Amino acid sequence: MGELLHSQEYQSFRSSVSQRKIVVDREGINTWTVYDAGPRTVRCPLICLPPASGKADVFFKQILSLASKGYRVISIDYPVMWTMKDWLEGFNKLLDQLQLDKIHIFGASLGGFLAQKFAEHTHKSPRVHSLVLCNTFVDSTVFDQTSSAPTFWMMPALFLKKMVMGNFDKGLMPGDIADSVDFMVDQLDSLSQQQLASRLTLNCMSCYVEPQKLQDILVTLMDVMDENALSDHVKDEMYKCYPDAKRATLKNGGNFPYLSRGDEVNLFLQVHLRQFNDTRYSAMEASKDNVAPKFDDDSES
Numbered sequence: 001m002g003e004l005l006h007s008q009e010y011q012s013f014r015s016s017v018s019q020r021k022i023v024v025d026r027e028g029i030n031t032w033t034v035y036d037a038g039p040r041t042v043r044c045p046l047i048c049l050p051p052a053s054g055k056a057d058v059f060f061k062q063i064l065s066l067a068s069k070g071y072r073v074i075s076i077d078y079p080v081m082w083t084m085k086d087w088l089e090g091f092n093k094l095l096d097q098l099q100l101d102k103i104h105i106f107g108a109s110l111g112g113f114l115a116q117k118f119a120e121h122t123h124k125s126p127r128v129h130s131l132v133l134c135n136t137f138v139d140s141t142v143f144d145q146t147s148s149a150p151t152f153w154m155m156p157a158l159f160l161k162k163m164v165m166g167n168f169d170k171g172l173m174p175g176d177i178a179d180s181v182d183f184m185v186d187q188l189d190s191l192s193q194q195q196l197a198s199r200l201t202l203n204c205m206s207c208y209v210e211p212q213k214l215q216d217i218l219v220t221l222m223d224v225m226d227e228n229a230l231s232d233h234v235k236d237e238m239y240k241c242y243p244d245a246k247r248a249t250l251k252n253g254g255n256f257p258y259l260s261r262g263d264e265v266n267l268f269l270q271v272h273l274r275q276f277n278d279t280r281y282s283a284m285e286a287s288k289d290n291v292a293p294k295f296d297d298d299s300e301s
Contacts, residue, residue, distance in 0.1 A: 004183040013060040024093035033077035039285040042072035049111030052199040054187045061262030088121045112136025116209040123213040130218040138209040145204035157193035180259035211241035219245040226252040
């Protein structure tokens with residue numbers, strides 16, 4: 001139990017990557033937590049957005065691996081925000097604070113949904129150059145919690161945590177997938193009632209993506225073939241919305257492949273980001289001569 005939490009890799013991340021708190025509003029209410037690794041000269045980094053149950057450090061494997069290869073990777077932890085409008089405007093201000101005009105986003109579950117909504121929100125003055133969407137969705141009504149979402153703010157933390165854990169992998173599973181679930185259970189336990197309730201509100205309120213506004217954005221869809229919280233119908237809807245997207249399919253990995261299959265996810269991210277090398281939208285420091293391995297457009301691992 002807790003293999004990832006007590007691993008040398010995670011301890012190295014906690015000791016080597018500094019955590020920043022950034023306030024973007026005048027009232028000082030909304031504080032974003034940021035892990036920023038890699039060369040600060042890179043102006044179009046990879047931004048990682050976590051699921052509702054996790055914090056910014058769920059991407060520690062991606063941060064350590066990609067930063068060591070010259071990429072700038074920024075992982076974000078959300079403040080308590082109750083409406084999509086507030087989140088989108090807050091995230092826009094955060095990018096201003098970080099002095100970033102354009103970004104690539106790797107979003108998982110809720111993080112992937114927020115990434116799409118932000119790309120849609122800024123489509124007239126684009127700030128998102130590309131997306132990697134992992135185990136995510138385009139319509140929040142798939143969770144059948146639309147009518148309950150407005151009441152999450154007053155529900156006990158224990159009730160909300162049980163609701164989230166109902167979607168976690170169950171039964172016998174490979175050890176590395178079990179370790180990823182244990183790590184996320186610990187992450188879930190560390191969230192306050194307000195943090196979790198606000199994330200679930202964003203996750204379940206009636207809202208959908210308008211993919212026609214994302215047509216000029218390069219997209220990679222990353223998902224797993226084994227059991228996870230999203231149905232085949234939800235995956236099919238993603239494929240329909242992004243017919244030209246590249247596919248990054250893992251044979252297994254559960255709900256949290258960035259933890260359970262970190263090496264494979266990191267390779268797929270490098271493949272996605274490689275196409276921007278030697279351009280103004282490169283997420284890698286220009287002086288680095290690291291070349292990602294070449295995969296076919298429809299890759300499987």
